Amino acid sequence: xxxxxxxxxxxxxxxxxxxxxxxxxxxxxxxxxxxxxxxxxxxxxxxxxxxxxxxxxxxxxxxxxxxxxxxxxxxxxxxxxxxxxxxxxxxxxxxxxxxxxxxxxxxxxxxxxxxxxxxxxxxxxxxxxxxxxxxxxxxxxxxxxxxxxxxxxxxxxxxxxxxxxxxxxxxxxxxxxxxxxxxxxxxxxxxxxxxxxxxxxxxxxxxxxxxxxxxxxxxxxxxxxxxxxxxxxxxxxxxxxxxxxxxxxxxxxxxxxxxxxxxxxxxxxxxxxxxxxxxxxxxxxxxxxxxxxxxxxxxxxxxxxxxxxxxxxxxxxxxxxxxxxxxxxxxxxxxxxxxxxxxxxxxxxxxxxxxxxxxxxxxxxxxxxxxxxxxxxxxxxxxxxxxxxxxxxxxxxxxxxxxxx
Amino acid sequence: xxxxxxxxxxxxxxxxxxxxxxxxxxxxxxxxxxxxxxxxxxxxxxxxxxxxxxxxxxxxxxxxxxxxxxxxxxxxxxxxxxxxxxxxxxxxxxxxxxxxxxxxxxxxxxxxxxxxxxxxxxxxxxxxxxxxxxxxxxxxxxxxxxxxxxxxxxxxxxxxxxxxxxxxxxxxxxxxxxx
Numbered sequence: 001x002x003x004x005x006x007x008x009x010x011x012x013x014x015x016x017x018x019x020x021x022x023x024x025x026x027x028x029x030x031x032x033x034x035x036x037x038x039x040x041x042x043x044x045x046x047x048x049x050x051x052x053x054x055x056x057x058x059x060x061x062x063x064x065x066x067x068x069x070x071x072x073x074x075x076x077x078x079x080x081x082x083x084x085x086x087x088x089x090x091x092x093x094x095x096x097x098x099x100x101x102x103x104x105x106x107x108x109x110x111x112x113x114x115x116x117x118x119x120x121x122x123x124x125x126x127x128x129x130x131x132x133x134x135x136x137x138x139x140x141x142x143x144x145x146x147x148x149x150x151x152x153x154x155x156x157x158x159x160x161x162x163x164x165x166x167x168x169x170x171x172x173x174x175x176x177x178x179x180x181x182x183x184x185x186x187x188x189x190x191x192x193x194x195x196x197x198x199x200x201x202x203x204x205x206x207x208x209x210x211x212x213x214x215x216x217x218x219x220x221x222x223x224x225x226x227x228x229x230x231x232x233x234x235x236x237x238x239x240x241x242x243x244x245x246x247x248x249x250x251x252x253x254x255x256x257x258x259x260x261x262x263x264x265x266x267x268x269x270x271x272x273x274x275x276x277x278x279x280x281x282x283x284x285x286x287x288x289x290x291x292x293x294x295x296x297x298x299x300x301x302x303x304x305x306x307x308x309x310x311x312x313x314x315x316x317x318x319x320x321x322x323x324x325x326x327x328x329x330x331x332x333x334x335x336x337x338x339x340x341x342x343x344x345x346x347x348x349x350x351x352x353x354x355x356x357x358x359x360x361x362x363x364x365x366x367x368x369x370x371x372x373x374x375x376x377x378x379x380x381x382x383x384x385x386x387x388x389x390x391x392x393x394x395x396x397x398x399x400x401x402x403x404x405x
Numbered sequence: 406x407x408x409x410x411x412x413x414x415x416x417x418x419x420x421x422x423x424x425x426x427x428x429x430x431x432x433x434x435x436x437x438x439x440x441x442x443x444x445x446x447x448x449x450x451x452x453x454x455x456x457x458x459x460x461x462x463x464x465x466x467x468x469x470x471x472x473x474x475x476x477x478x479x480x481x482x483x484x485x486x487x488x489x490x491x492x493x494x495x496x497x498x499x500x501x502x503x504x505x506x507x508x509x510x511x512x513x514x515x516x517x518x519x520x521x522x523x524x525x526x527x528x529x530x531x532x533x534x535x536x537x538x539x540x541x542x543x544x545x546x547x548x549x550x551x552x553x554x555x556x557x558x559x560x561x562x563x564x565x566x567x568x569x570x571x572x573x574x575x576x577x578x579x580x581x582x583x584x
Binding site: 008015020022023 | 424425427428431439440441442443444445446
């Protein structure tokens with residue numbers, strides 16, 4: 001072997017050795033890297049397992065503990081899984097027997113149910129669907145169902161799951177409520193009619209008595225002494241009071257009736273008309289501090305409200321110069337009105353009482369104790385509030401609001 | 406460039422021209438690796454370029470022909486190392502057509518830092534395919550060798566014509582017709 005050949009072989013050997021070492025190093029590094037990665041994978045695998053266990057037990061808990069029935073069924077309605085609530089409720093147990101949801105639908109709801117299920121398959125879910133079913137015992141129950149389609153990995157629908165709530169009791173309550181409401185409405189109508197007839201029937205004998213008394217008075221003008229005449233006058237005033245009372249009762253019974261005849265009502269005109277129509281003594285002045293609004297509502301009812309406030313303020317004025325001020329302001333939710341007087345005032349302890357029927361604080365012939373209760377009823381009809389500020393002997397301010405629509 | 410390309414190349418050189426030639430071209434080239442290659446390492450492409458150029462000078466065989474022979478040898482490496490990859494194909498034209506979208510994707514998975522040429526398909530029928538090779542390496546004959554062996558692998562024959570789009574060989578059109 002020549003010297004050259006030996007040198008070539010030596011160099012080749014040296015390269016091979018070096019290559020082997022470098023390969024070993026690369027492999028060593030790789031295997032270290034792989035080891036680290038596998039450790040990491042092991043840890044994260046453990047973590048994932050823990051997480052999966054936790055999720056599974058959470059789900060199992062939900063499945064077993066929800067108060068609603070839970071069902072999983074195939075696309076033909078055969079129930080595949082159900083929780084204990086569902087077994088109790090439907091009366092079927094899939095461990096023991098076949099249970100198909102489509103077969104228990106109440107006869108009148110079959111068509112509707114078919115539509116709902118079509119929608120479920122097309123859209124993947126439905127919410128708050130209600131229908132009736134027969135339980136195994138044969139009872140008819142109302143159900144509220146929320147359902148979703150279960151898809152496989154390739155996004156093909158494979159099943160449907162639903163949470164089902166028994167709303168039979170709520171449904172029956174709803175039906176009862178509707179029945180009661182209808183009955184109440186009928187009763188209210190009857191009551192109003194009754195009040196109308198009674199007041200009409202009561203008024204005609206009163207008018208007869210009134211006529212008879214005036215006849216007796218004029219027939220016996222010369223025979224009656226002073227005291228008897230005075231008593232007859234008292235009878236006449238009492239009859240008048242009684243008539244007013246009857247009229248007011250009728251007014252009160254109709255004040256809470258539904259708002260009919262809704263028009264745009266200019267409250268300035270209402271107040272101006274009242275100033276003409278009411279008897280206002282010369283020493284009392286009625287002023288508007290602000291322009292009043294035009295509201296949508298029943299003009300008779302608005303008139304009743306202002307008439308009651310103004311006539312009260314006039315009635316209970318004990319000052320030499322009486323001042324009545326009507327004010328108005330508006331906020332985001334309410335129109336707010338106030339009627340202020342400088343009359344006799346009302347003691348604090350009566351502030352609630354005055355809005356109750358037949359609570360007149362002053363025994364006066366022209367006061368029946370119904371006016372403010374009518375006002376309160378009307379204001380409540382317009383979703384408003386009423387209250388007052390008052391100091392005995394100084395005056396009273398009534399406030400009321402009407403909700404902005 | 407993957408070390409296996411170097412080790413296989415040097416094995417082929419030793420096989421065809423003897424150990425002296427291997428020693429000679431390594432000594433003639435300025436190699437960062439000093440000619441120490443392992444199949445699992447990664448080395449600079451310029452080293453391969455120098456080795457091929459020096460082999461061409463010493464043997465009088467053109468670099469294109471050297472690359473062609475080397476590629477034909479290299480195909481057998483693929484056959485034995487990645488039989489699964491070849492098994493997914495039933496037809497050589499299909500296999501060529503999927504270089505870009507399948508084979509190179511798989512290669513990148515195993516060798517994330519591999520720098521691969523692109524093959525853009527211009528035309529394809531059941532029995533023919535025209536594709537444009539693009540690579541700064543200008544190793545189109547390496548591609549040609551692999552293609553020859555691909556047809557052989559499927560017991561089929563083809564005429565493959567190369568049209569240089571760029572003179573330096575960085576862009577070449579392959580017109581392949583199955584016989």
